[in-house]
Amino acid sequence: MNIVVCVKQVPATQKVDIDPKTGVLLRNGIESKLNPFDLVALEAAKWIADKTDAKIHALSMGPNSAIEVLRESFALGAKEGWLLSDRKFAGADVLATSYALACGIRQIGDVDLIICGKQTTDGDTAQVGPEIAEVLGIPHISWALELIEADAKGLIIKQDLGSMDALVRMEYPCLISVEKAMFQPDLPSYRLYKESKDYPLHILSADDLTDVDMTRIGLDGSPTQVEKIFIPSHDVKATRLEGDPEKISQDLFSILKKNKLIKEVQ
Amino acid sequence: MGIIIDHNKCILCNNCLTKCPFGALELKDGKVEVNAACKMCRLCLKNCPVEAITEEKVTIKPSLNKDEWRDILVYVEHDGKSIHPITYELIGKALELAKVIDEKVICLMIGDKIKDLAYELLEYGVSQVDVYDRKELKYFRADLYKDVFVDCIKRRKPNTVLVGATVSGRSLAPRVAAYFKTGLTADCTVLKMREDTDLVQIRPAFGGNIMAQILTTANRPQFATVRYKVMDQAKRVKPFGKVEIIDQKGSDLTSKIEILKVEEKPTSESIEDAEVLVAIGRGIKDEKTITKIEKIAELLHGKIACSRPLVEDGRYSVYRQIGLSGRSVKPKLIITFGISGAIQFTAGMKDSEMIIAINTDPEAAIFDIAHVAIVADGNIIADKLLRYLEENKNA
Numbered sequence: 001m002n003i004v005v006c007v008k009q010v011p012a013t014q015k016v017d018i019d020p021k022t023g024v025l026l027r028n029g030i031e032s033k034l035n036p037f038d039l040v041a042l043e044a045a046k047w048i049a050d051k052t053d054a055k056i057h058a059l060s061m062g063p064n065s066a067i068e069v070l071r072e073s074f075a076l077g078a079k080e081g082w083l084l085s086d087r088k089f090a091g092a093d094v095l096a097t098s099y100a101l102a103c104g105i106r107q108i109g110d111v112d113l114i115i116c117g118k119q120t121t122d123g124d125t126a127q128v129g130p131e132i133a134e135v136l137g138i139p140h141i142s143w144a145l146e147l148i149e150a151d152a153k154g155l156i157i158k159q160d161l162g163s164m165d166a167l168v169r170m171e172y173p174c175l176i177s178v179e180k181a182m183f184q185p186d187l188p189s190y191r192l193y194k195e196s197k198d199y200p201l202h203i204l205s206a207d208d209l210t211d212v213d214m215t216r217i218g219l220d221g222s223p224t225q226v227e228k229i230f231i232p233s234h235d236v237k238a239t240r241l242e243g244d245p246e247k248i249s250q251d252l253f254s255i256l257k258k259n260k261l262i263k264e265v266q
Numbered sequence: 267m268g269i270i271i272d273h274n275k276c277i278l279c280n281n282c283l284t285k286c287p288f289g290a291l292e293l294k295d296g297k298v299e300v301n302a303a304c305k306m307c308r309l310c311l312k313n314c315p316v317e318a319i320t321e322e323k324v325t326i327k328p329s330l331n332k333d334e335w336r337d338i339l340v341y342v343e344h345d346g347k348s349i350h351p352i353t354y355e356l357i358g359k360a361l362e363l364a365k366v367i368d369e370k371v372i373c374l375m376i377g378d379k380i381k382d383l384a385y386e387l388l389e390y391g392v393s394q395v396d397v398y399d400r401k402e403l404k405y406f407r408a409d410l411y412k413d414v415f416v417d418c419i420k421r422r423k424p425n426t427v428l429v430g431a432t433v434s435g436r437s438l439a440p441r442v443a444a445y446f447k448t449g450l451t452a453d454c455t456v457l458k459m460r461e462d463t464d465l466v467q468i469r470p471a472f473g474g475n476i477m478a479q480i481l482t483t484a485n486r487p488q489f490a491t492v493r494y495k496v497m498d499q500a501k502r503v504k505p506f507g508k509v510e511i512i513d514q515k516g517s518d519l520t521s522k523i524e525i526l527k528v529e530e531k532p533t534s535e536s537i538e539d540a541e542v543l544v545a546i547g548r549g550i551k552d553e554k555t556i557t558k559i560e561k562i563a564e565l566l567h568g569k570i571a572c573s574r575p576l577v578e579d580g581r582y583s584v585y586r587q588i589g590l591s592g593r594s595v596k597p598k599l600i601i602t603f604g605i606s607g608a609i610q611f612t613a614g615m616k617d618s619e620m621i622i623a624i625n626t627d628p629e630a631a632i633f634d635i636a637h638v639a640i641v642a643d644g645n646i647i648a649d650k651l652l653r654y655l656e657e658n659k660n661a
Contacts, residue, residue, distance in 0.1 A: 009289075011287065061302050062303050063303045085301065087299060087300050087301055089302035090300045090301060090302050090304035091269070091305070092302070093449065094440065094449075095444060095447065095449065124452070124453070124471075125453070126436050126452070127439075127440040127443075127450060128440075130408065134412070134444035135444060138522075139409045139522040140408055141437075141523065142408070142433070142437035156526070161405065161406055161434065163345050163530075163531065164345075164530060166405060166525055166526075166528045167525070167528075167529075168407075168524060168525050168526060169526055170523050171522065219268040219306060223447070223448050223482050225480065226480055227466075227479045228308075228479045231477070238633075240639045240640075241638065241639070241641070242640075242642070245642055245643070248640055248642050248647060249650035249651045249653075252647070253655070256566070259620060260495050260498075261598070261599050261620075262655070
């Protein structure tokens with residue numbers, strides 16, 4: 001049995017400062033790390049692999065430097081790494097990213113289960129998992145809260161359904177994206193890291209993928225276009241209320257109402 | 267195809283490498299190359315001192331006839347008993363968008379025994395509600411709901427589809443968008459319609475530091491998800507639309523997901539997931555005021571939190587404490603009563619979307635991070651604010 005965990009290299013800091021005059025991002029070097037939500041996905045993979053004797057693969061798309069996050073995945077239980085790296089993948093939006101990762105998953109072959117973190121810290125969309133499942137034509141569960149059972153055929157999962165929680169069974173092949181609270185991630189194991197020196201690590205270009213439609217990857221395969229980026233105007237200017245407590249309370253009530261923080265009477 | 271670098275012009279100044287937020291530019295064999303991390307933000311274009319970086323525009327697929335795709339489709343979020351208010355917010359926005367291009371707003375509702383509920387939507391000015399009402403559709407299952415959603419889109423051919431960014435919406439919308447090989451923009455904060463029917467989608471990137479303006483010019487439908495409490499609700503009008511039950515006899519509704527059990531969510535004391543928090547600090551000592559503040563939290567559908575002194579006094583459990591030695595929170599709203607704003611407290615809440623601070627000291631540190639700074643006695647404000655909230659509730 002094969003499990004693929006999709007991982008991503010993200011900027012190490014979420015806070016970027018912007019030069020207010022030029023609108024340019026100010027960053028000191030480009031430090032990056034493994035997307036923290038993916039740590040939970042790797043833990044979930046280990047939990048399932050322990051019960052099913054499955055092999056864990058880590059798959060990523062990104063620059064060559066993303067090899068680092070695959071090596072980190074080795075220290076967290078993955079046994080084989082796959083990196084899609086090619087300028088032909090550049091400019092990919094959610095759809096083109098999902099398609100490329102789905103092609104990578106087909107290339108790995110005989111994959112039973114795909115696990116994604118809830119979202120990435122740089123994109124924040126939580127959309128890639130469900131789109132991979134659609135490209136591959138397999139069922140998926142988003143917001144998996146808890147793993148209840150895993151066997152050679154499928155999983156029993158507790159899933160967040162908004163106002164309710166549902167206990168569901170899903171058979172392989174399938175995809176899950178896992179909530180942060182599912183596991184407390186382990187620290188990377190130095191022993192595993194040392195052992196992993198010889199683990200296979202494949203770097204695949206677009207041409208290395210068999211059965212890939214080149215019009216569906218990178219910028220050409222991306223239906224969305226970023227027209228521009230800009231700095232948000234800070235309309236939440238600090239307001240100061242002083243003086244008559246009656247007037248203050250009335251203003252405070254109006255502010256809450258204007259910001260839809262008080263439920264409207266229907 | 268995307269970003270092009272003219273190696274003859276490039277002076278290897280490294281400016282683009284350090285400015286790229288995605289690490290998408292690398293030095294390879296003495297040349298700057300674009301890699302798979304590129305998001306087409308174009309910051310490198312702006313930062314190149316010698317204009318060595320240019321952009322090759324994508325050619326629009328000629329096959330798309332935009333006139334074939336009309337109207338705005340809104341996905342209805344509900345739990346079988348009531349319609350989630352985000353639906354009315356989406357309808358409000360959809361009506362505004364539809365007006366620009368003189369089109370209609372259609373709703374899609376999926377579930378079991380929901381016909382009566384569907385009529386409520388007509389009171390908000392929608393022209394049509396398509397209802398898929400089958401017992402197999404009682405609970406959300408992404409694969410099954412996708413099949414139904416796809417059926418609806420194939421029949422209606424909408425120009426734009428709006429879905430609430432709820433747990434089910436964020437699971438369903440990407441599947442449907444991927445089926446149609448079209449674009450989906452998550453968590454839009456601004457949506458505008460252009461007269462050529464292109465939807466302008468604006469969303470925060472990098473934790474809100476930067477906004478991205480996104481278009482889907484060569485594909486239809488254009489999918490967008492919107493978070494709850496971002497758009498304004500539609501106003502009630504005299505109903506004029508109609509409800510249509512879509513007959514799916516003969517279609518095979520099967521899911522590969524088997525629901526074993528459904529349970530109500532356990533209520534928890536946790537303050538981390540609360541959208542609204544009302545926090546009490548050292549400045550509030552009167553037990554009567556504390557009771558009033560608890561009432562305010564209840565009326566705002568929020569939870570009570572506190573700073574360290576009230577935990578040390580044994581008034582609240584440590585689960586309610588915000589700060590370095592307590593919990594980190596990021597609610598939509600936090601109101602603080604009698605909290606001075608020591609770093610140990612603010613470190614745990616400074617990223618909240620709206621901070622309203624009440625303190626008697628005009629120099630209190632909490633005012634440095636507050637969006638609304640109220641210099642007043644928290645005991646008095648609690649009393650008066652509670653009165654306004656109760657009057658509103660009974661109105």
